[in-house]
Amino acid sequence: MAFKISKLSRLSRSAVLPVFLLAPFSAFAAGNYYDARNDAMGGTGVASSTYGTAVLANPALMTKAQPEDDVSIILPAVGAQLSDKNKLIDKVDDLTDSVDRYQDIARGGISFADIPRAQAAAGDLANQLRGIKGNEAFGTAGAAVAVTIPNSVLPFAFVTKAYGTAHLTAAVSQGDIDYLQSVADGLRIPQPGDEERLTSAGLGRGAIVYDYGIAVAHEFMIAGHPVSFGVTPKLQKTYLYNYSASVYNYDKSDFTEGRYKNTDTGFNMDAGVATDVGDNWTLGLSAQNLISRDIETKVISGYKDTYQISPVVTPGVSFHTDRLTAALDVDVTPTKRFKTQGESQYAGVGAEYRLLSWLQVRAGYRADMKSTDTNVFTAGFGLSPFNKVHLDLAGMKGDDNTWGAVAQLNFTF
Template identity: 30%
Template sequence: MTKRVLMGAISLVAASGAGADLLDARQMGRGFTALNGSYLDAGSNPALTNRHDESDDFGVNLNVGALASDKHELIDSVDGVSKDLDELEEAIENDVATQADVDDIVGSLQDLDRKAMAAQIGLSLNLGIPNRHASATLVAGSHVRVGGSLFYDDRDAAYLSDAVSTGNSELDGLESQVVVNAVAVTSVGVALGRTFDVPKVGAVAFGATPKLQRIDLFDYAASAKNFEEDDIDADEFATDKTAFNLDLGAFKAFENGLRAAAHIENLIPVSVDSARGDAYEQRPVVVAGGGWANGWVAVDSSVDLTAREGFGVIGDTQYLRLGAELDAWRWAQLRVGFRHDVKGTDEDVITAGIGLSPFNVINLDIGAAYGSNDTYGAALQLGVRL
């Protein structure tokens, strides 16, 4: 993944302020699961705001994470082809261009055809004030998804050959295109939760997060000849929309250590038009999870029952997650996990993580992810609980 695309993605976050997080270091370490989290994981399920110790009065954590796949270094490669086309124009003007020059460029375009890059960046801040009557957690962060691809057009081979034979050095008629899309969802809300005694079921924690969202879209397309890496963060390709939304969640812990949870993300659908006339549809996502814990070992699983909408070259996703955590006296944690996208958009990843939490007051957590096609991820969390 290129440095420029990362900068463009970060600029979308900065333009939006703080927002919601999906790249939490603890969650990444255990396969992106959140079932066995605490009130500081309420951004993943508002019902978790009820999960705290009696001695907890205040907690805060800060997360930053990234996950990227770019085996073919797409943006840099396309930028190189664009420069080769500039050199071909100059060679045609000087009457020194050859068919071999054309073949090299066409070969590069064919090699890059439908090759994709993808990246995610997450930033978050969670601040909780738990109590036995009604708990509240401020959840704020941004999550950015970036995707890019080149689409080769067979007509370009004949077009370039004709340009060399006729001496036409204006190559603006190329049909091959590079497309870069990004979606940044920024949210600030308060997760509110309370536990109720449900007849024949027992104690069940419920939660809701009313939140304000800003959705930023970036929709860029250019011919392989006119592609400019510097344009990737240009304002003319960006649009945004601000809306109110709501998350709902439930959590149940059984006496035998089993646990179950469900939540709905973004209950209110939101549609945002892009700069090129397309639309991004943010629809509700229903997630269900189950697991088991005994104080030393915790096993989590969760599945998206509905798909998460993509945009442009960013495809839809629908995740199945598995994770486990070994906790040594609440001082140190070792985590492993796995995530599979049933839609096939994102690569399968295996994950691992470690955590240090002396006296269960200060925590430092690191998560890592690895998958095929040069997919790498990392996340860092710093926190304090009093």
């Protein structure tokens, strides 16, 4: 049941972290990566990323490294975001306990002495089902590792990342509620096998996409003006999960089992362009996942869905001085997911102020122009002692019980 939503964190542990440990693993972040600096600044980055994180947002910005800049290593960037408007997570354990109590009493038949306990357990379970009927929760998680080697001719980077999304729904049958309420009201006595007539189920869809890429960039003179271009060809492997289980057969650990999972491998590419206008302005354009791909889930209980990977094109602009960077990014194409879910199209604005040479504070706002996802306020800070170690943290908070966090560690050598 969408009880599994209770543990988007469990999904993260069972899918995201092992991938990260092997070296790769949104959503959702606004796009398909998490970057603590960019996410703290409203999900911007197309024109404001540093050379060491450009491979995640716009590979063209790798040319912005200065002669004194060294090799940059992201090891790692990790993040997650969850929206749970109905507080489904808080209801999960209570529901599971109610199912267990009712099953223990009803299984194998009920004696006269058991009737009061059966009525109480049935009433409790009916109330729990009413409380989650139609509830949904959404979550994303991601991780990345990247190595960027700057130079004046052809800066390049190795990147491996993964981003995942999960959408879970409680599909509760009114017939189940009516049956359990009739037991609670003393109008019916449960009989062995009655649990087979209950049809309430949980529907869960999940996707994890792994990217393994090599990015290159170069600055060209066009009509006497420097313009940088970057591309990231990448191998892309996708794992899809289509989970459906009766309330009586539900098991939290089943979501990622093989019978609900299928995989697909293909080729894709990211690209970007950037140019400076005067001393304080940068314009950028990013296009991620230039090759569209539609991948079908397994058919489970007669149900299947299609996960859509499609180009996401985002122009951006940044204003920067020695102490201040401000940025604006606006998607001109939607972010697609499963076909049964709505599309999103993001706009973000944010700023960073460098209080000290080793301390930066950031804030921003990210909105979904299609009103599918919750709009969020973002904030964070960065610590960069000696400009060799960079620790960046970010948080996101929005309506509908939406929250998220990102942590990132960079090294420059």
